[in-house]
Structures are given as C-alpha cells and as structure tokens.
Amino acid sequence: MPNFLKNKKTRRDFVTYGLVVLAFVAVSLMQANHMIPRMIVGQLVPICAYIVMAISLNLVVGVAGDLSLGHAGFMSVGAYTGIVAATSLAEAVPNDAVRLVIALLAGAASAALAGFLVGIPVLRLSGDYLAIVTLAFGEIIKEIVTCLIVGVDERGLHVLFNLTGKLTVDDLGLAEGGAAIIKGAQGASGTETISTFFAGFLLVMVALVIVLNLVRSRAGRAILAVRDNRIAAESVGISTTKYRMIAFVVSAALAGAAGALFGNGFSQLSATKFDFNTSILILVFVVLGGLGNMRGSIVAATVLTILPEALRQFSDYRMLVYAIVLILVMICSNNPTIKGFVARVLPRRRSNEEEVSADA
C-alpha cells in the first residue's frame, strides 16, 4: 500500500472518490443504453449542481459549525455571472467546453467575492443570529438579482439596475444584433445549454477534492478546532475569524460554480429560483446526509432530488409525504428512546453512526 494511504481518513476519502467515479461510469453506461427514464436524464446536471451545493454547505454547517440559511444566494450569484459570462463569450470562445469552464470559474470568483463581503458582518455573529443574518443576505441577493437587467451587443455588456421597477430591456439601448441576457424579474432566458453531465461529474470531483483536502489539512484542523471549542482554538493561536472566513469563502466559491453549472444547464431561469426554499432544500441534504459527512451529502442530494420526481404519481400528495418523511426521519434519528431501540434491533447501524460522527 502506498505510504499516504496508511492513514485511515485518507483511505476513506479515496473510497469516496472511487464511489463517485463508479457511479458516474454506471450512470453513463445506463444512459448510453437508454436505461434511464427521460425525466431523470433531465435531472442529471441539476443533481450534480445540488451535490456540489450540499458538499459546499456541509463545509460551513457541518465542518465549521456555522448554520447558514442563505446558501442559495451564492448559487444565484454564480448562476447569473456564469450565464452572463457564457452568453457574452459565445462568439469569442466557440468551444462549449472551454466556455463552460470559464463560466464556472467566473461564477466561482464572483460568489467567492460575495461570500467574502457577506462574511465580514456575518462571521461576527454566531448561532441563531448568524442563521437569521445569512437568511437575510440570501433574500437581499435574491432581490438585487431581480432588479438586474443585463444585455450584450458588439459594444460589450450593458447593465441596468432596476430600482424603481419601471425599466425594461428596451432601456438597455442594445445595438442591432444584441441580446438581453437577464431580464429583471423574468430572469434569464434564451441561454444556450452548455452544461453536460460529464462537466457536472468533474465539478463534483473537484469540489470533493477541495473540501476533503482542506478538511484534512492544517486549515481544516483549525476550522474544526474553532467549531469544537472557539476559546481553546484562540488560546492556541488560531484566528477564529480567519478560518471561519476561509470555510465560508471556499463554500461560497463552490456554490457559485454549482450555480454556473445549473444556470448554463437550462435555457430559462427565473430570478426567484434561488430563494429561501432552495437554501433550505440544500440544508436538508446536509443534515440528512450527516454533518461533516461528504459521502452522506452526495447520497442525500441525489436521492432527495430524484425522490420528488419519482413521487410524481402521488402528484398532490408528494410534498405532503416528503414533509412527513422529513419529520419522521429527524425524530427517529434524534430521539434517544427511538435511537436506543433501533440500536438494539440493528446493532450494526450504531457503529456506522459513530464512524460518521468521528469523521468530519
């Protein structure tokens, strides 16, 4: 066995990478043989985007221990930056793959910047106060995006900020042949769909490597230390704000990239797509997958994106069922009496859970 694989956690990480690669190969093969229902095929890119969202939010909520309720805001920043980048470079960079990479990088960079700016006030708080302020920032970002009107023509990008709600695309004054990219409250439309399942898989791998390597490094230990005991972490010379900020910005950047992937996967994207409910959806992935458990996040994001689609036959009842399942899962996995009962019936499950809590 190579030297670096002797570490139990490193081994665990490589198993995770392997499983993701395997899942990708399996799904690709099935897709090539038309074994996947149409409705799931359409969900492949969003699933990848949601997996990256879950991994990145897990870094903040699970690893750094800061409850963020506005993660969709960063996805939104990344999505619209990515759409604008990809659409405006349509002629300059004809290769779709290269253009997508540029869009993802642009989305990540802009979301990282947003994360840094939001982080300055947010990280002075903690607990429920932090949660409510991230929620507030999520809503603020959503409303600002709703006010944006962006178009492109041969003279370059045109941006309007629709403060009064009276401006329209016509006010951009686009030259002949120009196109509006973001139309205020209507969001983006006419986007060329350049995101592919393969790109999504690569992004998932990149996000996994970044987050797992970060967690297993000096900075990651510092982040975990701050979560476990802030005062002790400071007493050994760790600047708590710095490391919470690193987690927050890395997480925002990955969310931005996920947003760009998502945004460039649909020809139409409404401005209110990334609202509070999306943030909550991602948080549910993270909590059900296990705090700090990246493998769990991946599984939860996949299953919970497919599940509502699979439940379509129950149509009206599906969200009700989803809600009840959510409540029951939380109660069963957290109530000491029920947990004790489950542990007695299925002794193996218990050891699994311990591994998860020790993982992080």
Next chain:
Amino acid sequence: MPKFEFERGKMVPVPSHSIVPERDVDSAPVLEALHLGIDFGGLKAVDDFNLTIGKTEIAGLIGPNGAGKTTVFNLLTKVYAPTRGTILLNGNDTSGKTVSQVNRMGIARTFQNIRLFNTMTVEENVKVGLHNTKAYSTLSGILRAPSYWRREAEAHDRALELLSIFDMQDLANHQAGSLPYGAQRRLEIVRALATNPSLLLLDEPAAGMNPSETAELMENIVKIRDTFNIAIMLIEHDMNLVMNICEGICVLNFGKVIAKGTAEEIQNNETVIEAYLGKQKEA
C-alpha cells in the same frame, strides 16, 4: 534599572514588585503585570495586580474560591480585556492584542473546565497546537503541495514527541473526548506546549487527580520547565503541590494580592492564614 509603566502614552516609573529566582535575575522577566485590573459592572473583580515572573520560574497563584485567580489568567491571555493596567510579555506590551495574538507572542494556557477539541483525535489536538509552528498555506493544503507533506510529517513527529512527555504516544489515535479525565488534563498541557510558549499558564492542573497522579504531575511540571526552559504559572488548590514546586507564590483574595513570597514566607503569613481560615476572633 527602574521599571516603566506604559499607559496611554505616558511613562510612569513603577517599583519592582516581585522577587524572581536567583538564576533568573540576570535575564529579562518573561512577564510583568502592572496595576492590572478589571471591573464587572462596577465590581472590581481584580484590582492593582502586579506580578513579575522570571524567565524559568515556576510561580503559583493561590487564593480562596472566587478570589479572581482564573480572572487573572483570562486577563493575561486577553480573554477579558483589562479595564486598567499593562501586561509586558518578554518586554512587549500586549495591550490591544487578541487571544490568538497573545498566544503567538508566547503565552499558552490550560483551562479549569477542560476545553479539548472533543471530536478530534489526541494527535490532531496536538497538531492544532502546532498550527503556528508547523505552518503552510491553506492553498498548499488543498493542492497537497510539497510543503504540505513536509510540514505534516514534521507535525506528526513533533506531536508524538510532545505526547511522549506524558507517555501518551500510544493514545495518539484515540478520540480526545473519550479519554479519562486525568489524560484529558495532560493532553491540554501537551497542546499548550505545542504552541512553543515562553510562559505556560496551568489552571488547576491537578484537579480531580488522585495523590499518585498528582505526584507524577509535579515531577512532570518541573521536567517541562527544565526541558523547554520556560516559565510556568499555575493555579492550584493542592497546597502540597504548590508549596513543593512553586518558587514564587502570589496569594489573591477578593481580587487583590494579599501576599507574595516563597513557600515558607506564605505559610507563615498572618494575612494568608486569615484569608483561608477566617479571623481567629470570628471563628
């Protein structure tokens, strides 16, 4: 040479407050606290606290419950910002510094109510202590650059070396929160030492230990001082430990220093006996 107090830009000469051990007289003191004080809502929790600790001294801070001993530690490490006074660490003013900055300047501490990183292993706890001594950038960590491998290997070796002080290297992969109480206290000391301090503050290191563990701890404290050549200040209720290893002892009562001196001097000090046992007349 007269000492000076630096306060709001003014230099005020102050007298030397404490006696340091003979061998430390020639080197600069590691810590000088001058007129240190803090108020909690009008109550003077600590007032006019003056102390000098020699470069390799083992100092004791004792006093009845609620005297303000832990508050003094919190002031020295900037967990609380002092209302008054100056702290000089190796001659450098620590005013305006944060807890983490003061640690990087050379003070490390343990806590009365143990504060370990419970979800992490013993070795990781020590590695967190090595955060600033075995540093590499966040980016090299993510990219697993050569400096990552080098520094991580160094940190691993150093962590085991430090754990060996207390014969704890075999526990390296155990989860810190699952250790027995005594081992947790020892791990906190190792973690503090990992930050390479010049002054180590121990808040009740022997609390909850049995007599044989305490005896071993006493030996180890002296051993740490001798190997690392650092100063140690400890708060302790075990008088046997304090009187045996502390070269200078400072007694605190109601936030004020009521006596300072060697073990012998303190044992025979009327005010100290009164503070601990109450006045004879009232008793």
Next chain:
Amino acid sequence: MTVFLQYLVNGLSMGSVYAIIALGYTMVYGIAKMLNFAHGDVIMIGAYISFCVTSYLGLPAIVSVVAAVAVCTALGILIEGFAYKPLRQAGPLAVLITAIGVSYFLQNAAQLIWGATPKNFTSIVSFPVPDFLRAYNVSAVSLVTVVACLVIMAGLMWFTGKTKMGKAMRAVSEDKAAAQLMGINVNRTISMTFAIGSALAAIAGVLLCSYSPVLQPTTGSMPGIKAFTAAVFGGIGSIPGAFVGGILLGIIEAMAQAYISTSLANSIVFAVLIVVLLVKPAGLFGRYVPEKV
C-alpha cells in the same frame, strides 16, 4: 406632509401585525430556543379558518376569530407534542429541520384542502372612521390592529410578570433543569407557550389578511420570517423588544417602499436588521451573555 403621515400610518398598522406575530415568536423562541419556521404557517391556517367561518358558514367575524384562535391553539399544542417534544434533547439543527418539515406539511395540507388558487379575504372589521383620520389612510382595520397589538403586549407583560404560569415560563426559559427541580412541569409549560404563540399567530393571520386580502398556502412564510426578524431586532425573548421591533420593522418597510424602491423593500428591512445586530449583538432590548471561561 400628509403623504408622509399616510406612509407612517401604513407602517404602524403593518408593524402592529408584525409585532403580534413577533410576540408569539419571541415567547416560543425564549422557551424552546428554536427557530420555529412553522410559525408563519400557523398564521396562514388561522386566516383560512377565519375565511371559512365567514365565507362558507356565514357566521359573524368575531366568531371566525374565536374559531381561528381555537384551531391554531390546538394546532400549536399538537405540533409541539408530536414534532418538537421528541427532540427536546436533540441538537438545534435537528429541531430546525423538523420545524421546516412541519412548515412544508402545513403549506401542502392547506394546498390540498383549500387549493393553490388565492382566496379573496374580506376584512373582518369595517366601521366608519372619522374623515380627518381617513385623510391619513387610517382604516378600521388599522385602528383595530394597533389597539389589539397594545392590548396583547400589555396582557403578555402582565401574564409573564404576575401569574404563576407566566413566571414558570420565564423560569423554564432561563434554565429547564433548575425549573424542573423547583417543581415546575416543564413539558406543560412549553405546551402552554406554544398554545399562546399559536393563538397570537391566529389573530395576526386574520389581521394580516384583512390588510392584504390575498390568501394562499404561502401567505404566512414571508411575514413569519419578517416577524422573526422583528423579534431579533428588538432582542429575542424580550416582550417589549418584540413589540418595538415589529413596529419599527413595519415603519421601515413602509418608508422603504414609499421612498426608495418597492422591489428592494425587504432587502432594506433585512439590511437594517444586519446593522442593528452588528451594533447591538443581542438586539435593541436583548441581554448579551458572554461565554464563561
């Protein structure tokens, strides 16, 4: 000047609605220490009940309010007992996700029962308002709302300060274990708090929909979040804080809509909250308790 006063009146009335929701929220948070995202949906249920009683049964408005309060009180106790009580020992995140589950449940149940199409809610009160007041946009609803808000706040202050149950609530919110040792029935106290919070939510729901008559399953979420913001603003757990926070939030929102931007009104409200929390980390009336080392 008249225009400004009109906006102020709008802000005050809307603020009073927020204040009533925030009062309920702050009581529940104070005792359960959880972000109860389902609170906003209890508001919505209250409004639907009132709507059904007046529109389908043709009963007088006051009966509909009583019915809404009764149903929501029972709903509050049920939610607490079924969803939150099993999680008393669990971490805050588990409780938060459960609350979100309850919120989804209520919204989707409402959609199944009443459909997704908005109902047109008719105001529950209408009496002639003197002309000089009407010139400033003062309506019957706004008068009733402001008075109701004041009465509720005074009632809550009296209840928590003077009655045995109220004192028990304060004790439980300080320290559950100690309260239990003093012979307080902690579970019953928590249920009672949820009952009161939900009753207030019902009243707020009826008043809210008397203002903006569009009633649909998601009607409660945004006001719920904003009212929580108001409670944080004033200092969570503090009754006068929730009152002041709610009123201020209403006024800020009305002014932002009038003078800055309609589409950014919520953002401005949230931005003010962020600034307040940075300057006063525990809100206007809150108590900041540093961690003991």
